[in-house]
Amino acid sequence: MKIITAEEFAKKWNDRTEIDTNEAALDETVLEIIRTVREKKDAALYAYTEQFDGATLDDLLVPEEEFSEAEKIAAPELVTALKEAAENIRNYHSEQNEKSWMISQDKGILLGQKVTPIERVGAYIPGGKAAYPSTVLMTIIPAQIAGVEEITITTPPDKDGKVNPYVLLAAKLIGVERIYKVGGAQAIAALAYGTETIKRVDKIVGPGNAYVARAKKWVYGTVGIDMIAGPSEICVIADAEANPRYVAADLLSQAEHDESASAICVTTSKEQAVAIQKQVAEQTEKLERKEIIQASIETNGKIIIAKDLTEAANVSNKIAPEHLELMVEHPIELLPKIKHAGAIFLGNYSPEPLGDYFAGPNHTLPTSGTARFASGLGVYDFVTRSTIISYPQEAFVAASESIKTLATVEGLTAHANSIQVRKDEL
Amino acid sequence: MKIITAEEFAKKWNDRTEIDTNEAALDETVLEIIRTVREKKDAALYAYTEQFDGATLDDLLVPEEEFSEAEKIAAPELVTALKEAAENIRNYHSEQNEKSWMISQDKGILLGQKVTPIERVGAYIPGGKAAYPSTVLMTIIPAQIAGVEEITITTPPDKDGKVNPYVLLAAKLIGVERIYKVGGAQAIAALAYGTETIKRVDKIVGPGNAYVARAKKWVYGTVGIDMIAGPSEICVIADAEANPRYVAADLLSQAEHDESASAICVTTSKEQAVAIQKQVAEQTEKLERKEIIQASIETNGKIIIAKDLTEAANVSNKIAPEHLELMVEHPIELLPKIKHAGAIFLGNYSPEPLGDYFAGPNHTLPTSGTARFASGLGVYDFVTRSTIISYPQEAFVAASESIKTLATVEGLTAHANSIQVRKDEL
Structure with a gap:
């Protein structure tokens, strides 16, 4: 992992990630899929699922039996963990609930704002090898708190036409049983325009691969979308007292997501930088997803040396990271200097995976520096506000x-x- | 203006406006402009301004003299009206201000949400023949209340290289003096990527023509955008007691925006429908923008007969109109049945232009049925929310x-x- 100074970082940072406006080949594929789904509806979904997922389906809807099978294979500690996480997510997001309001002014004027839940929401849950039951909880519980009545999940099936059982388990736990076996751009098109089987929704949320992200960009305007998600990122601000083992472990936990994930540490101590560098190398060796991690650290990983915590905060504000850990002696004192970050983790015992899975705040967060203008998924994403004038x-x-x-x-x-x-x- | 029943409306409504995913020619032009601005920066802006606006500029920035000239020509009653409107807008939007919050849980857990203003915002103000000083107030005051520090306006110049004086007047009144003479897709590209003169922003807001809307769609992700605005719409729910002159006048006030604007009335009375139809025809004759109005009414105007107010509300909910007037005896009783509308106007003396210009709520509202998932511009559009875990x-x-x-x-x-x-x- 490279060690550089804050000045070196500042010079390079102008080439921050930017959405490419010229992905012609990707757009062509995605637009072709969208057009085909609009035209041939269910037939297109069956055909694409065969083509892309290798699965021949009889029915798009996940049947009751698959839910029961999922419940059978689930370890009791997993069910407990999912229930605890769901309760924490529910508690946190309840605080985001917005109320309608009305104010009166002179001469009998009434002005107000009426908050109404969106009627129909579609959640895209990635599938394939990786299973993301946590994403089910994180995308759907805020919609439920907002009062959304119709929630649909789409997720790609495996080659046998089965959906990941942990996804089903999480969904059933929070009362969502309308899950369709469709992935990719075709799922986004189906949610946006509707087919014989899948009713069109008003807003689509949830992460996905490049095709899903691009399809969301295209249907944006016909339906609402939460955000266009890019690769995951972490920034850790560490002072001389931080535990380098912890810092390294947390950097690696983001690096394992994929080769384009980004793990950056900003520290006020040169000795700390070296210690973290050493820990990163040592811990990587023992980790299962070593190859992904090495590629990610090689390309995007860096340790930046700042002269003090103010400069460290400034560096982080430029990055506007998805996740920011303040591994410093008095994190709460540094907080006012932090401007933009999707989620902020304070102190030694608030590692990023605590937020990914358990504490309650959402893990669907703005990536690629979009925290400059965007926020993580929340109850506010599932309501509309109408102004009132009388x-x-x-x-x-x-x-x-x-x-x-x-x-x-x-x-x-x-x-x-x-x-x-x-x-x-x- | 056609009169149809609610059933006839329901049958047709499936072909609601949808964002076209296949505007290849428009995209080609817009992408070419974006690429050129990214590459040639200011030079591209000067060239496009000459090409599209017919103006040869020495400087992109509006000079102090143009502001002074604008102040000289402005009638005192206009200055007063702008000041009153600005104060009302400020009062209303102050109610939308969000606070950061923190909650404590068992075992010393702290969870929170930190609200931070976006740092740099660009507002696009349409120019050319139409002048929109009200849009200056509506887009910028909420940003100021949110605490945005750097606000930039871009607006196209006329052939003499001058910017509309009323736009300058409104901007100066609320303390914004960084205005650049650039319009169209080139302005959006400059705000998104920056040039030698124009600093790139974090979020772009404000309405514009098809090129502006399409450019916003393309740069979305690199920067935030407020929404992709379509043609303006109004829906008036009128009972038998409503004044048909008022209803007709309000329908026409939206129809005058452009040929693709849409004015729809839903009434519970056949006699009322006929009376409104007559008033629409009569009043149109006397209006300056008669030709635009006739085209708009011809294509998109309709009077829908509903059997009762519940059905009328259901029709309106399907439309999810940008503006909704409740011209009924007890509008407040109908309000709970209204699900989606950008702005709701209650009673005989709350006509839509009151909201466009004066009452305080925002006039930048979701169009084309996007009120199903989107809200009007507000202070919430100018902040980011970071979650906090300790x-x-x-x-x-x-x-x-x-x-x-x-x-x-x-x-x-x-x-x-x-x-x-x-x-x-x-």
Whole structure:
């Protein structure tokens, strides 16, 4: 793992990750899939599932038996862990619940904001080799708290046409049983436009591969989407007192996601940098996903030396990381200097996997520096806000000339007319 | 204006507006502009401004003299109206301000959500023949309330290289003086990627034509965007007692925006439908923008007859209109039945232009049925939310086995390692 200075980092950082506007080949494939699903509907889904997942399906919907099988094979400690996690996620997200409000002003004016749950939400859960029951909990519990009535899951099947049992287990645990065996861009198209079997939704959430991300970008506008997720990232700010074993282990926990994941440490101590570097090398050797980790650390890993914690915070603010750990003696004192990060972990005993799985805050977080403008998934993603205006006659009359002035200056004379017809009758 | 029944409407409604995924020619032009701006920066902006706006500029930045000239020509009642509107907008949006929060749980656990303003925002203000000072107030005041520090406006110049004076007046009134003379897709590219003169921003907001909307879709991900705006819409629910002159005037006020704007009335009374139809025809004749209005009413205008107010609300919920007027005797009683609408106007004296210009709630609202999943612009669009997790040792130990179980089942063993290295040292 390279060690560089904050100045060296600042010079290079201009080439931060940017969404490529020129992925012509990917777009062609994705658009072709979307068009085919819109046209041939279910037939297209069966065909693509055969082509991409190698599975010949009789039915897209996961049958009751597959849920029962999943419950049979699940170890009791897994069920317990999922239940605990679900409760923590529910508790945390309940705090995000928004209420409608109304305020009154002079002359009997009422103004307000009405909060309404989105009606139909589709959650995409990645499948294949990796199983993500935690993503089921993280994407769906906030929607349930918001009051979303219809929740649909799509997830790709394996070659035998089966869906990952842990995904089913997590879904059943929180009461979602409408799961369709479809993955990739075809799942996103089905959720956005609907087929004979899959009802179209109002918003699509959940992570996925490059095809899923690109398809979400294309259907955005027809439906809402949560975000376009990129590779996972961690930034750890460590002072001289931090435990280098912990820092290294947490960097590696993000590096194992995939080769393009990014693990960055910012430290105020040169000795610490060397100690972490050593721990990273040592621990990597013993880890199962060693090859992915080495590739990720080689390409994107770095340890940056900052002159003090303020500079360290500034470096982190430039990165705007998905996950940020403050492994410093007084993390709460550093917090006000942190501007943008998806999730912030304080102290030695709040490692990133605690947030991924258990503590309650969401693990669907903004990646690739998008924490500059985006937030993690939350209850706020599953509601719409309508503004409310109620003016009585007297208040209307008092406002009328100003409205006409503004409408006229903008050349919108029918707007002015809407005011004038009322004045004419008073 | 056609009169149809709710059943006829329901049958047709499946062909609701959908974002076209196949605008190849538009995309080609827009992507070419984005690529050129990224490569040639300012030089590209000068060239495109000459090509598209017919203006040869010496400087992209609006000089102090243009602001002074704008102040000179402005009528005092316009300045007063803008000031009143700005104050109302400020008052309303202040209610949307979000606070950071922190909760404590057993074993010393702290969980929280930190709200931080976005650092740099760019507002696109349409220009050309139409002047939109109200859009300046509506896009920028919420950003200011959120605490955004750097706000940039771009707006296209006219042939003489001048920016609309009312836009300058509104901007100066609320303290924004960094305005660049650039419009179209080239302005969006400049804000997203930066040039020598224009600093790149974190989020772009504001309405625009098809090129602007498409460019926003393309840069989404590199920067945040507010929404992709389509043509304007209004839906008026009117009972037998509503004043048909008012209903007609309000329908026409949306129809004048452009030929693709949509004005729909849902009424519980056949007599009312006929009276409104008559008023629409009569008032149209006297309006300046008669031709646009006729085209819009012809294509998208309709009066729908519902059997009662519940059915009327259901029709409106299907449309999910940008603007919804409840011109009924007891509008507040109908409100709970309304699910999705950008802005809701209650009663005879709350016409839509009151919201466009004056009352305080935002006029940048979700169009084309996107109110099913999106909300109008608000303070919430200008902040990011970071989650906070702080576990002390005891709480960590209690959670550790469940976290390892979940990580292991997902095959993420380096995640489990991050827990284990801590346990090893305890």
